[in-house]
Amino acid sequence: DIQVTQSPSSLSASVGDRVTITCRASQGITTSLAWYQLKPGKAPKLLVFGAVKLESGVPSRFSASGSGTDFTLTISSLQPEDFATYYCQHYYGTPITFGQGTRLEIK
């Protein structure tokens, strides 16, 4: 199975900060990677697909990069609504696996 290792597991930051979350796949997955935002009691939200493509409606302060094994999600200027948990997910075949999650908290 392909494993995705996400870091950090938690992150404390302030409004306006720039933050970066990384995911590393255990083998090359080309650009078969997505990023999601989770908030308690809400449906998960797709942010990025194809490793670098922003889903429609996602603010431009979100950006993503990477291919092969190393991927990043960057939020350029944190807004209050961005404090949530973020997951990466590979879809390079079965089984699909998710990273361990990054909990982004207000400093």
Add this chain to the structure above:
Amino acid sequence: EVQLVESGGGLVQPGGSLRLSCVASGFTFSNYWMSWVRQAPGRGMEWVANIKQDGSQTHYVDSVKGRFTISRDNAKNSLYLQMSSLGAEDAAVYYCARAQYEYVWGSYNYWGQGTMVTVSS
């Protein structure tokens, strides 16, 4: 507007069974692979299973093979997950998710709000 509404969660004893349902609206249900994804309390997300548009193909994570069965009824725009031999490790919020594109493997751009399964005696 696309909507996915799960139901059927609840408290079940270890070794018991439960059937989850997901009703879809706002899109042509029969055009998309559908999946179940779960998140255990305090743990990360885990893809559970998916099913092809016509129900002819299914895939499962190893931990549920032989215990869970995913199915769908396109006439009712409904997705199901029959779960049996439930253990503590199956306790989670279960989400119904729609594939973004009409391919077997991909990202999920629509999700339900989840239904919670608790396994306890």
